[in-house]
Amino acid sequence: MQKFRRIPQHAALALLLVWPGAAGAELQSEPIPNVVTLSVPYPQTYAMVHDFAFGSLIDSSFSLVDIETRRFKGMLSAGQFATLNHSVARGEFYVGETIHSRGVRGERGDFVAVYDFANLALQADIELPPRRANTVVNLGNSAVTADDRFLLVFNQNPGTSVTVIDLDSRAVASEIPAPGCALVYPDEAGGFVMLCGDGRLLAVTLDEAGTEAGRWSSEPFNDIDNDPLSEKAAKVGGAWHFVSYGGEVQPIDVSGDTPRILGRWWLTSAEERAANWRPAGWHWTAGHDSGRLWVGMTPDGYEGSHKDPAPEAWLFDTGSGERLARFELRVPGLSFAATRGEEPKLLAVNIAGQLDIYDGSTGEWLRAVGSLGETPFMVHAIQ
Amino acid sequence: MQKFRRIPQHAALALLLVWPGAAGAELQSEPIPNVVTLSVPYPQTYAMVHDFAFGSLIDSSFSLVDIETRRFKGMLSAGQFATLNHSVARGEFYVGETIHSRGVRGERGDFVAVYDFANLALQADIELPPRRANTVVNLGNSAVTADDRFLLVFNQNPGTSVTVIDLDSRAVASEIPAPGCALVYPDEAGGFVMLCGDGRLLAVTLDEAGTEAGRWSSEPFNDIDNDPLSEKAAKVGGAWHFVSYGGEVQPIDVSGDTPRILGRWWLTSAEERAANWRPAGWHWTAGHDSGRLWVGMTPDGYEGSHKDPAPEAWLFDTGSGERLARFELRVPGLSFAATRGEEPKLLAVNIAGQLDIYDGSTGEWLRAVGSLGETPFMVHAIQ
């Protein structure tokens, strides 16, 4: 049995065992404590991967990764059914979460935790009305308004409303009732739209204080029974692009005073539809301000296939409705996002729990990042 | 696209769609709510498997399984670095846990949560001084006294003490200082012993109120530097059996007024030691009141191998020190426990996260139970 070199009786004693700084090439003692800080502004290559943690819902997380170097940069912990938003201008992340005071028991608390980009450290803990929507990852559950002024949190308990949080004062500004309507999609003027269970669109405008300034409701346009629009939408230019379970694109222009429900177009040809090509995955869609839209697709469509993995991603020009490319994915994809800039990358969380990075134009697979938690479900491009 | 059969506008409305009880063989509506209750007293075939949940430490759990039918009976959720004890006489489980009020942040709270056998439902939530030991699963972190009167919780923050909880009043009775000593091993008179960092044993007796009645300290007997006694001990009859990293058994008789440190004996022959056979696993040992002791063993021993998996379990008669059998394990084992009764089973949590059930005498593999969580680490026989 090996003889011990030393057994200090207490950690502090170990210092006594340190050779007192003789000259030579030896390694020097290192500072305690020591915590890494991130450079800000972030490079264009950061993304956040959301681990839904289905097997331990009360302990979800967001992993910050560099899609160029594949390096893991840090993590945000979160409670159950969390959401993530961020503001580049403010250099902040906003994590929406529901937490019980004693783990799985005790009092329910709903929070928006504010973290800074440089330190991923808690800056504020904003307590919400305890009714934020608890659903499997859904980008529509929260949003920052276009002017970076307010954070919107969708409530569903099961009555529906929207909590408006003032990002300057880090306090709840108002709660806006929205019976029968769900989710929040920001418009370009600082307000937002919602999808309603009766097939209508609701648009809400906010005043400077974050309270409701007005609302507008469309005629029914969404045939929910027969071919509903997925809530997993992408904004391209001034329009939200919703895609129906069957594969029809419904653009909604939110650049003006009142939303305009634009004409629809199909992702698929009649032949492709006959062959059961349909959109699939979790967050199906990704958009780019150049007008591009990527959609996860499966050839094995059927009633209920809308949550199946997508073996392909198809790239469209939203201006013409033309398909520009079909990407066969290295591993079937669940959720998609696109980076900004001239040469966007398509990011795909795949069914192996990895983040695949593809050239957004050619579909060439570039690299992947793994070890992203238990059940990674969503990716956010941070820029 | 399939036409919907019905889309109720609200769950309650669904009742309107129910055919109003026409005669015939149709299945009847079923009650809501409806929650299973367990039969008590439990059969002799229940065991609790502790999922340490290394990847989500704040969300650990205990799974109650029937080792005969392989059926999963229910679960207890727990916070981080949890402990489990139980009292058959009281029909209760005691889960020790550390929980922060906001998941990974907020105030630290230490608790013993009391659950009844019949409902696995919370009966009491006893708040402790916030210094219970937070370590990887260790049976010595807590214990019920032999008279089923008190629960002992070892504290380490990093100063050490023991919190005594009165199980009648479900309240903290006292905190007993124990500087330099650690862990709790109940004696047969309602007190307990601890192992100390100077190689001594400390024995503490309790009075009726759960406060310290007296203490006794041994001479140093544990050569911690060269061949320490593992704290992963088993009680056989009136004696705790500690096993050293090298494989020597140190029985400590706790049946009398003062503990007696009995003579040591080796698990291994000189030849086996030369071949590097050593105890290994997580909780190495299991005991049975008939005098039997099982120990996980590895042939690949080295300094630091004491946490390696055990490809074998060896069975000893503690009276004679004789080895009765060698079991080759189906899958290498981590932690062991034995059931009571005439024909004990050896339970082994293996490195695949399953619970293997072996005949305790012959080593015949009988069956396994899987799906026990992320990183199951320990098994408790509940009887």
Next chain:
Amino acid sequence: MKWLDRLTENRTRDAARRTSRRGFLGVLGALTAGAGTVPLLPVARASTGAVDDIPAQHTGNPEDPGDPSTCEYWRYCGIDGFLCSCCGGTQNACPPGTEMSPITWIGTCHNPADGRNYVISYNDCCGKSSCGRCLCNRNEDDRPVYRPQANNDINWCMGTRSTVYHCSTAVILGVALEDA
């Protein structure tokens, strides 16, 4: 690392048993089937019994056919979550110590034994952490979250003491009206 190759053996098979009638777990299932499983060699797969299988169950009623611990069981046509049958509960009862949600989503499923369609209420069981066993995700007639009563993404642990989700049941409300 040789022991690493000997691990688990049958979690694959276990995962396979949980597939829906379409042979698919959905994306939730995809990831969760992976969690907790470990790599295996073909030799290991061939040489061991199905030690990780959930023991087979039946309702005891021939008019209510199938195994409620499998995703294929007829009542589960719209379910999304861990099957309470594998968690200490049954197809229509919560495991000990959990609380059944009073509100929920509704599906209509076809009973192959009597040829009738039944209205099924997918009540969640709440107050303990994820059961983690028998994940089953079938999305027949599932509609987006803005049609909540037909959506299975929502955590229906609402109106319960704790909002923490444990598992899901499939309770018969009654026979459904015939199709229009």
Next chain:
Amino acid sequence: MKWLDRLTENRTRDAARRTSRRGFLGVLGALTAGAGTVPLLPVARASTGAVDDIPAQHTGNPEDPGDPSTCEYWRYCGIDGFLCSCCGGTQNACPPGTEMSPITWIGTCHNPADGRNYVISYNDCCGKSSCGRCLCNRNEDDRPVYRPQANNDINWCMGTRSTVYHCSTAVILGVALEDA
């Protein structure tokens, strides 16, 4: 289920990279290497690159050799936990937003570059949940929990705002005294 067989591919390899010098992860590693991995076919294993690998790292100092994202790195002789180098920190710095524990356990490790033994302080980083990457468990000179300063089972997130463990560092305190 065919896509299930295509999953993950290289988590095996990733786990293998994390083994200690003795080719072993310890029991913690055994279980955690399994968690999150999925079964794979030999064909899948052969056909893909090591996409799940943690990118290689080095300290930039030839006197401090090895890859701090691997369990074999010399400073880790007594470590037990997730390597902060894989979590956004380094071998001696915590990831952003975590807090380094002020008290900890101590090991003595041999630096192969200069032949010296160094006293290493294994400070935990606290306040976020388990990093989950690069689990490394080496138990050289590890002693039972009743000798706490030489024990790596203890959660050393003590004296920090939160006791929640995230990952572990290996900080040089100085050169160790020569053996007696």
